[in-house]
Amino acid sequence: MIPIIFFIFFLFVTVSFFIHKKISFRLERIDSMTRLPNRRSLQKFINARTTPLNLPIAVVLIDIDNFSWVNEKYGYESGNTLIAEFSQRLVFSAPGHSLAARIEGNRFALAIPGTYSRQEIYSMLSDQFLSLQNPFHICGEPVHLTYSAGVALAPDDGADSHTLLLHAERALDHIKKHGKNDIALYHASFHQEDLERQLAMSFRSALEQGEFHLSYQPKFNVHTGFIDSAEALIRWKSPLHGAVSPAVFIPIAEKNGFIFDLTKWTLNEACRQMKHWEQIEHPIKRVAVNISAPLFLSDRLPKMISEFLHYYQLDARCLELEITETAIMSRFEAAFDIIADLKKAGIAISLDDFGTGVSSLTYLKKLPIDTLKIDKSFIDGVHDSFEDKALVEMIIQLAKLFKLSVVAEGVEKQEQMNVLKKLGCDFIQGYLISRPECPDTLEARYMEKKYGS
Ligand code: C2E
Ligand code: MG
Ligand code: MG
Secondary structure: OHHHHHHHHHHHHHHHHHHHHHHHHHHHHEOOOOOOEOHHHHHHHHHHHHOOOOOOEEEEEEEEOOHHHHHHHHOHHHHHHHHHHHHHHHHHHOOOOOEEEEEEOOEEEEEEEOOOOHHHHHHHHHHHHHHOOOOEEEOOEEEOOOEEEEEEEEOOOOOOHHHHHHHHHHHHHHHHHOOOOOEEEOOOOHHHHHHHHHHHHHHHHHHHOOOEEEEEEEEEEOOOOEEEEEEEEEEEEEOOOEEEOHHHHHHHHHHOOOHHHHHHHHHHHHHHHHHHHHHOOOOOOEEEEEOOHHHHOOOOHHHHHHHHHHHHOOOHHHEEEEEEHHHHHHOHHHHHHHHHHHHHOOOEEEEEEEOOOOOOHHHHHHOOOOEEEEOHHHHOOOOOOHHHHHHHHHHHHHHHHOOOEEEEOOOOOHHHHHHHHHHOOOEEOOOOOOOOEOHHHHHHHHHHOOOOO
8 A cells, every 4th residue: 555655656746847847948938928939949949940050040020119108008917918919910920930939028039940032031021010010909999009120131140049139139229220110131230330339338337447548649839839738638448349449439428428427537537637747847737628519518517627626726727628610500509608608717618620510700700719720631731732721821810810729730740830830820739749648658758858849
């Protein structure tokens, strides 16, 4: 009798174990809300075709456009019902041999084995999406949805599930940024967007890890024959991305809301450096900081600057701001008020890259700025192009008329400097005088020359 009880108990334990294993195995691979395969199953399905056999497959990511509106208007429960119903429609409309999966939230995927040209997959998906366009009904109301999709094709766009899903996601993000309700096939140019995203994600830690530093490019005062000011230019040495040019990362910082923190760091660092130079009686008496348009036009800048000047006990004359024409012209009235405020506080303002923007003379006349910086593109030909020389001469005359000083930027040749001096340019900046350098190099250089030019 006892052996039979033991046997039954053993049988029970074994069967429960296997049932439990089977259930947890299913849970690991099935999305509980829609009963569709999940991301893991999808990856397995793709890898089974790509990794060992290199078979062609189309990977499609599908996103329900503006799904949050459904949740906001009808509540999460209705949103969930809609997702469940959508998943059934997706399975029903998908090609027979494909796998439909739910990735997360309102994001789904199709893996369609087979060789498809870009044209073929586009028309096939367009037809399929037409059948998904019928309205859903929530609380008796018809709800019309649209869909965005990103596609990556193996082997061209990737040879494993990770790369294919990543590239399909890039294509999906692209279409979501460019109007939604359409299908995008992955293209190598999306890499640029990829890089942007990676840089944007690295900013915060880069600032915390001290990956930014400032270089200083001297400005030569033609009237005194000395270098008496410098422009602070930000540098980013990233262990992940290498040396990244400010021409690349500043626009990304502007777009991603990071420019405020970055400029705050720059202003603090430039003021700290200026204080040090003041204490060692260095000939550089003023530092210019470049200010991006979005920050310049916000009203946070004057307060930030006055706090730093106060903190470092610096005279406002030690600081100059370089802003571009476009920053001012995009919102002239606001820019005018901000410049007036900064001027009242004693801070000098330069109009950077002058000549490349759209300044009208009337605006220029009204603006209480101090300096025009003639863009390098005009300086390049000032010594050997009649037109460039005439243009630079005109800008210098104009500046004199409005009582502004003039800086020529990007001066690389002695011949250029000679012409600029003759035309009455006040300051020369460029590789001929000095490349942007770290403060130590500049200090050593001036010590050697006993603080001369
Ligand atoms: P920018 O303010 O017009 O700065 C001049 C740029 O020309 C600098 O490039 C400088 O290194 C370069 N340059 C100077 N002299 C010469 C020359 O003789 N020949 C050549 N070929 N180039 C010369 P950089 O440092 O790469 O900066 C590019 C732009 O990035 C700057 O143009 C400025 O718009 C922006 N930027 C740099 N630092 C900052 C910053 O701290 N904040 C903001 N908002 N923008 C910055
Ligand atoms: Mg500048
Ligand atoms: Mg410039």
